[in-house]
Amino acid sequence: MGRLIAALQVLAGVIMILLGLLFLAGAAGQGRRVLIGAAGLALGAVLAGLGTRRFRRAEAVDPARLHVEILSLAERSGGELSSQQLAVGLGWRERAAAPVLETLLREGRCVRRHERGEVFYVFPALQPRLMLLRCDYCHTSYDLNDDLDTCPNCGGTLRSEVVSVSLSQGEVYGMDDLDEAGGQRVEGGLPGPSNGAG
Numbered sequence: 001m002g003r004l005i006a007a008l009q010v011l012a013g014v015i016m017i018l019l020g021l022l023f024l025a026g027a028a029g030q031g032r033r034v035l036i037g038a039a040g041l042a043l044g045a046v047l048a049g050l051g052t053r054r055f056r057r058a059e060a061v062d063p064a065r066l067h068v069e070i071l072s073l074a075e076r077s078g079g080e081l082s083s084q085q086l087a088v089g090l091g092w093r094e095r096a097a098a099p100v101l102e103t104l105l106r107e108g109r110c111v112r113r114h115e116r117g118e119v120f121y122v123f124p125a126l127q128p129r130l131m132l133l134r135c136d137y138c139h140t141s142y143d144l145n146d147d148l149d150t151c152p153n154c155g156g157t158l159r160s161e162v163v164s165v166s167l168s169q170g171e172v173y174g175m176d177d178l179d180e181a182g183g184q185r186v187e188g189g190l191p192g193p194s195n196g197a198g
Contacts, residue, residue, distance in 0.1 A: 006058055009051025016044030061096040063103075070100060071126070074110070079127030083119040133158040 020040025027033035059065065073089045074081050087094050101121065104110045111122045133142040137156030142148055144160065151158055 006051045006053075006055035009054060010048050011051075013044045013046070013048025013051055016040050016047060018044075020044055061093050063100050066090070066093065066097045066100045067104075070097060070104070071123070074121070074123040075126045079123045079125070081121045081123070086121075132161055134161045 017040065020037045020043075023033050023037030023040060025037075027037060069090065070081070070086070073085065077085060081089075086097065090097050101110070104121075105112060109123065109125070111124070113120050113122060131144055133144060133146065133148060134140070135142075135151035135154060135156040135158055138151060138154045140151060140153045141161075142151075142158065148158055150156065
């Protein structure tokens with residue numbers, strides 16, 4: 001709707017400019033026609049300028065464009081976006097992005113969480129990935145380079161697992177954790193010599 005109004009404004013501006021040029025061309029030195037022609041040119045320029053500006057603003061808040069920009073921001077920030085990062089990245093368009101974020105949440109493309117009084121949007125598909133060995137029994141994680149068959153901690157069976165890294169919290173968690181927790185993150189410490197990959 002905004003782009004339609006903008007296009008009509010530009011069209012009206014162009015028509016006014018053409019009428020102004022016609023009056024100036026046929027003025028034949030008559031002051032009144034010159035004034036009318038100049039007024040038509042000025043009004044047409046204003047309308048065309050306002051229409052162009054409105055069209056650009058409508059383009060800037062187009063949901064498809066905001067969708068691409070949000071995913072691009074998330075990718076550059078390691079798959080996690082805070083509300084502050086969104087505000088800085090989108091500027092005055094932040095409010096227009098709210099419905100786009102809700103759509104991403106409904107589609108399961110991202111998960112919203114609250115931490116330290118701030119809202120974070122986590123995009124699992126855009127987060128860094130690691131491949132680890134994890135014990136089926138005690139859930140301790142080990143680096144693939146450790147070349148282990150059984151868990152040194154409990155003797156349980158080890159299996160390879162793709163995990164996602166949270167850059168903001170320094171956490172590592174399995175790619176299935178979000179589904180198992182009903183959309184909530186299952187947190188765990190970074191792998192270390194005693195409880196993870198060394």
